[in-house]
Amino acid sequence: MKSRFASIGVELKHHAPFTLFGALTGILCMIIFRNLDHDTNEKVFYVFHPAHVLLSAMVTGAMFKLHSAKRSFIMIVFIAIIGSVGISTLSDSVIPYIGESLLGMEVSVHGHGHNGEDTDSHEAHGESGFVEKAHIGFIEGWYIVFPAAVFGALVAYFRPRTRIPHAGHVLLSTWASSFHMLMAFGGNIPPAKLAGSFGFLFLAVWLPCCISDIVLPLLFVHSPDGLCCCHGEHKEVEK
Secondary structure (H helix, E strand, O other), rough: HHHHHHHHHHHHHHHHHHHHHHHHHHHHHHHHHHOOHHHHHHHHHHHHHHHHHHHHHHHHHHHHHOOOOOHHHHHHHHHHHHHHHHHHHHHHHHHHHHHHHHHHOOHHHEEEEEEOHHHHHHHHHHOOOHHHHOOOHHHHHHHHHHHHHHHHHHHHHHHOHHHHHHHHHHHHHHHHHHHHHHHHHHOOOHHHHHHHHHHHHHHHHHHHHHHHHHHHHHHHOOOOOOOOOOHHHHHHHHO
């Protein structure tokens, strides 16, 4: 057990520099696309978020299949879907929403209404709450999020790979979180809040993505020997 947690700690440390780079690209996206309207930012978010879920499911499922003695189809698919949908929601929606609220960035158009009146009307009837404001993808966009997770899980089962999918979904997660925060900025990005956003982008990607790709799968395996989602895969595949 101690060696398992030691391996997880090494992986978290190993992924910090790349996550830092990803967060910088997220800030760059926010600066470049700061003038996009809320609806456009939302549409872009629902491109990056399902793509993130897809790659996350591929990595989570692959990690479990490559390192677990119990490689049943149902278990691999279950772990991949839970890890990708649950952790991606935390990464792309929940943590950015918390950051927006703490930074004072939450705006009235954060719901689905196209103007303040529509949004207020939804809230008055109890239809606009945390789910809409935080844009919980597996509820709002279940018809694209769950298929993405299932497809990623199937890819993980039949062709488990971790190196490229992990790097890709770290970037996709960063960009999804960036456009989530852009929905709250409303075109106005004060430097102080932009700096604060960088910290939340880093946390939104680093901890959840590593939990999804590394911690969650490794909690279900018997041995942490040789575990690494980015630089030890070929040894497992050749077995």
